[in-house]
Amino acid sequence: MANARGTSFPLDRIRLLDSPFRQAQDTSVRYILSLDADRLFAPYLHEAGLVRAAEAYGNWESDGLGGHIGxxxxxxxxxLYAAxxxxxxxxxxxxxxxxxGNCQAAHGDGYVGGVPRGGDLGQELARGEVDADLFTLNGRWVPLYNLHKTLAGLLDARVFAGSGEALDIAVGLAGWWLRVxxxxxxxxxxxxxxxxxxxMNEAFALLWELTGxxxxxxxxxxxxxxxxxxxxAAGQDLLDGLHANTQxxxxxxxxxxAGPTHDADLAHACDIFWESVVSRRSVSIGGNSVREHFHPASDFSPMVQDPQGPETCNTYNMLKLAKLRFEAHGDAAAVDFFERATYNHILSSQHPGTGGLVYFTPMRPGHYRVYSRAQESMWCCVGSGLENHARYGELIYSRAGNDLLVNLYIPSTLDWPEYGLRVRLETGFPFSDTWPWLLPRKRR
Ligand SMILES: [Zn+2]
Structure with missing residues (x-):
């Protein structure tokens, strides 16, 4: 929760001006609009027993993780609408x-999702049947990971596009889970x-913030x-070998x-994790992990040797953590990390022509990388990649009391109507070292 040290502006107050970031945002709009919603939501309709207008996409969408991209x-x-x-x-x-909403009504108990036999999963868990492995729960491929994407999507529809209906559906889905x-x-x-x-913990925390x-x-x-x-919370770094984007x-x-609950354990756990990942487990682009896992902090040789370097989803989530950290503590190091990971990893994770998205960014010298294909590749990093290029405006500006902070030199405008201000930031950074030109204009 934001405090006076680094309060962010809503995304719809910021507009990007021409730059590689604006181009990436435009490309992302074209990519997302090229997707067929009938195919994306086919798993939801199938699970609800409703008629599908099209077949589901292939790849992970038909291999057990149906609905996550939706x-x-x-x-x-x-x-992207807000941006x-x-x-x-x-x-x-x-x-x-x-x-x-139609799928939820058809289920009748609040459930909505694309998880194979997801409604049954709730009944199994409620009966005390729990069979969990790292990537399966009761024989399904990470079903709560999948349902989190649905819940987060609904909450984002409320926060960024003002959909009260989406919040109602999210409340219904959360109620189903609470009964389980x-x-x-x-x-x-x-x-x-x-x-x-x-x-899931973040989504429920946001639902609490939205509903009280x-x-x-x-x-x-x-x-x-x-x-x-x-x-x-005990100050121990036991991250070696763990699946990074699970953690x-x-x-x-x-x-x-941590902030609103004043829970010292949560706050300390965040500090220890942040310090470990940012200071001891990340490379210069701001990414982390080899083959999706944290390699030993004392040995970066797998990072240089392995074709599967930093995963884009990890950085997508580390940027969320950096933003929350800056908002809570005004920690300039969090903005430094945000800048490094945004410019060097996220911006480069999109093909500037096709809009294809990258799973791994190998650190292996001379290695190639693979971009997704719009109608075929349905991996996790395609999903998070559909959000990444909407987020460039998130932390360019923030405010500390009456002060305006400029955190990132990304060409953009900011509307701050409470102060009658429109700010325009023009810069060639990082292609030129010219100091950004700030022109606050008083309206009228
Ligand atoms: Zn991923």
Missing amino acids: GHYLSGCAR TGNAELLAKVRAAVVIL SAHLADDAFEEVLHAEFGG REEYLREARRFSHRALLDPL IPKVVGYARL
């Missing part, structure tokens, strides 16, 4: 929300969390996953909760 697509359309004001994107958000988890004792809940579950309902705060804390939180979203949730 959730990211909803987030991406909503965020651009493009009415076509708002129409896409509204259409997706209608489909999800009420049957789970704490040890069974911890067992469920053994399988990758995305940012305490049961969501309790559930956000219940998603803490003691196996990660307890060692971090980073959990800590994003800790960071969102």
